[in-house]
Amino acid sequence: xxxxxxxxxxxxxxxxxxxxxxxxxxxxxxxxxxxxxxxxxxxxxxxxxxxxxxxxxxxxxxxxxxxxxxxxxxxxxxxxxxxxxxxxxxxxxxxxxxxxxxxxxxxxxxxxxxxxxxxxxxxxxxxxxxxxxxxxxxxxxxxxxxxxxxxxxxxxxxxxxxxxxxxxxxxxxxxxxxxxxxxxxxxxxxxxxxxxxxxxxxxxxxxxxxxxxxxxxxxxxxxxxxxxxxxxxxxxxxxxxxxxxxxxxxxxxxxxxxxxxxxxxxxxxxxxxxxxxxxxxxxxxxxxxxxxxxxxxxxxxxxxxxxxxxxxxxxxxxxxxxxxxxxxxxxxxxxxxxxxxxxxxxxxxxxxxxxxxxxxxxxxxxxxxxxxxxxxxxxxxxxxxxxxxxxxxxxxxxxxxxxxxxxxxxxxxxxxxxxxxxxxxxxxxxxxxxxxxxxxxxxxxxxxxxxxxxxxxxxxxxxxxxxxxxxxxxxxxxxxxxxxxxxxxxxxxxxxxxxxxxxxxxxxx
Numbered sequence: 001x002x003x004x005x006x007x008x009x010x011x012x013x014x015x016x017x018x019x020x021x022x023x024x025x026x027x028x029x030x031x032x033x034x035x036x037x038x039x040x041x042x043x044x045x046x047x048x049x050x051x052x053x054x055x056x057x058x059x060x061x062x063x064x065x066x067x068x069x070x071x072x073x074x075x076x077x078x079x080x081x082x083x084x085x086x087x088x089x090x091x092x093x094x095x096x097x098x099x100x101x102x103x104x105x106x107x108x109x110x111x112x113x114x115x116x117x118x119x120x121x122x123x124x125x126x127x128x129x130x131x132x133x134x135x136x137x138x139x140x141x142x143x144x145x146x147x148x149x150x151x152x153x154x155x156x157x158x159x160x161x162x163x164x165x166x167x168x169x170x171x172x173x174x175x176x177x178x179x180x181x182x183x184x185x186x187x188x189x190x191x192x193x194x195x196x197x198x199x200x201x202x203x204x205x206x207x208x209x210x211x212x213x214x215x216x217x218x219x220x221x222x223x224x225x226x227x228x229x230x231x232x233x234x235x236x237x238x239x240x241x242x243x244x245x246x247x248x249x250x251x252x253x254x255x256x257x258x259x260x261x262x263x264x265x266x267x268x269x270x271x272x273x274x275x276x277x278x279x280x281x282x283x284x285x286x287x288x289x290x291x292x293x294x295x296x297x298x299x300x301x302x303x304x305x306x307x308x309x310x311x312x313x314x315x316x317x318x319x320x321x322x323x324x325x326x327x328x329x330x331x332x333x334x335x336x337x338x339x340x341x342x343x344x345x346x347x348x349x350x351x352x353x354x355x356x357x358x359x360x361x362x363x364x365x366x367x368x369x370x371x372x373x374x375x376x377x378x379x380x381x382x383x384x385x386x387x388x389x390x391x392x393x394x395x396x397x398x399x400x401x402x403x404x405x406x407x408x409x410x411x412x413x414x415x416x417x418x419x420x421x422x423x424x425x426x427x428x429x430x431x432x433x434x435x436x437x438x439x440x441x442x443x444x445x446x447x448x449x450x451x452x453x454x455x456x457x458x459x460x461x462x463x464x465x466x467x468x469x470x471x472x473x474x475x476x477x478x479x480x481x482x483x484x485x486x487x488x489x490x491x492x493x494x495x496x497x498x499x500x501x502x503x504x505x506x507x508x509x
Contacts, residue, residue, distance in 0.1 A: 048417070050175060054410045061169070062106035065403045071396070072404050075114045075127060075145030091423075092200065095415040103407050109400070114142060128154045131392050135160040140396040144405055146199060146389045153453045155390060156192050157499045159506040162391040165191035167402040176413040178202070178381075184274075184448040185388075188281045188500065193388035195448075198409035201387050203420040204350035206379040206442045207264035209238075209368070213361040214340045215254045219244045221343075225434040228365055228441065233377070235269070235368045238344065239302065245343050247307035251328070258310040258342040259333040260303040262470040265346075266292060267380040267447060268367035273466070274450040281500060282450055284466070284492050288485040296473040296481050303475045310342055311475050337362075349425065349442060364435045366442045379442045380449065454495050466492055 116126035127147040134141045177196040242256035303309045330336045337345045338360045366377040426436045455464030473481045
């Protein structure tokens with residue numbers, strides 16, 4: 001995450017405008033409209049009418065809630081506002097600082113930030129450990145905080161969090177909260193985690209596809225933005241377009257694809273990994289959806305083919321770099337893409353910053369649809385940089401925390417969206433006006449899935465066996481997926497049942 005923020009800030013400061021030119025391949029273009037890599041001008045941003053509503057909403061909240069010097073402590077891992085006496089020196093710090101200043105002044109509250117000691121060498125998540133200890137002691141040291149999505153599972157499992165669906169002030173129907181929270185994050189009606197513009201990373205973590213404009217020009221590929229706008233940007237269409245790039249048997253030419261991610265591709269086609277029963281309890285189906293099996297069988301022939309796809313095999317992971325340099329002569333997918341060796345690269349939107357500051361000529365596209373019959377493009381809110389907000393049971397005053405979190409989310413939209421979305425993501429990280437439209441499509445249809453929260457139980461070590469299994473089935477070997485998924489789903493469902501049982505026992509005390 002720190003690397004991502006650094007890239008974003010560097011992107012704002014450097015603003016490289018160099019232009020690369022593709023070679024004339026003489027091949028007929030797929031469509032006739034043009035997309036020039038030299039179009040680097042930034043269109044003026046329209047004023048957001050929601051800002052006036054936000055300011056009025058927060059003012060009304062503040063008129064009704066004066067906390068007269070009460071304290072509020074926000075725990076996180078380093079992306080808080082700077083101390084008041086520190087000099088404000090960059091756009092991220094400014095945005096965080098102004099939000100905190102507004103809340104302190106409007107609500108008459110004493111806000112402090114806490115960054116726990118790093119426990120990585122002990123294999124523990126410092127935020128989870130600090131909050132669990134605080135809840136056990138009942139000391140009320142932290143009122144709210146945030147952590148990586150899959151690490152927050154440990155806090156849920158240990159009964160350390162309040163059910164925020166019972167908060168009366170937080171209005172999850174407002175655009176400063178993720179709109180799908182009740183559908184994708186509820187656990188038997190309870191809501192222990194929330195997200196949205198309350199955190200800067202809300203504007204960084206959606207799955208997307210970038211295409212290399214030099215490679216596209218070499219092979220007469222054009223009009224991709226119009227294909228997206230027409231609703232015809234499907235996986236079949238992507239495969240059709242990519243087939244204009246010859247198979248790369250000896251590795252000297254360009255590859256069609258790089259770093260395919262199975263979960264992102266499945267969710268893009270309307271597949272839901274985590275299901276919910278009639279009581280709202282999450283679970284995985286024992287028998288894998290036939291749609292997933294069919295997709296894996298079809299895509300493995302494409303993404304598992306070394307002549308089409310840049311792929312490191314043997315790990316059942318879409319992001320494994322082991323032996324990558326030995327195999328391809330580059331340190332990463334991004335470096336290969338930057339050297340015009342990949343046409344389509346699957347990345348989280350935040351990685352576009354690296355491409356931009358390295359002067360790569362690229363365009364950004366949403367994940368393709370399953371078919372033209374699918375109404376919307378769907379972008380997975382990837383766990384790579386996704387954080388969630390929680391409220392510890394030991395919070396000193398839940399009603400105060402409820403109000404402050406609502407104000408944080410609303411003012412987060414006011415201060416973070418112009419900086420991280422309108423300026424950094426939509427203007428500074430792309431080369432053309434069309435990519436700005438694509439980013440709107442991507443973020444307007446962002447969807448979460450709880451699979452990464454349960455895949456390894458309460459492990460803090462990242463995506464677990466089901467995610468690795470699905471990635472491997474799409475990029476390495478799809479045979480036996482049904483039986484392998486059956487075994488892994490039993491493990492995950494056991495994790496879920498244990499967590500739900502602990503929560504139920506706690507409620508009945």
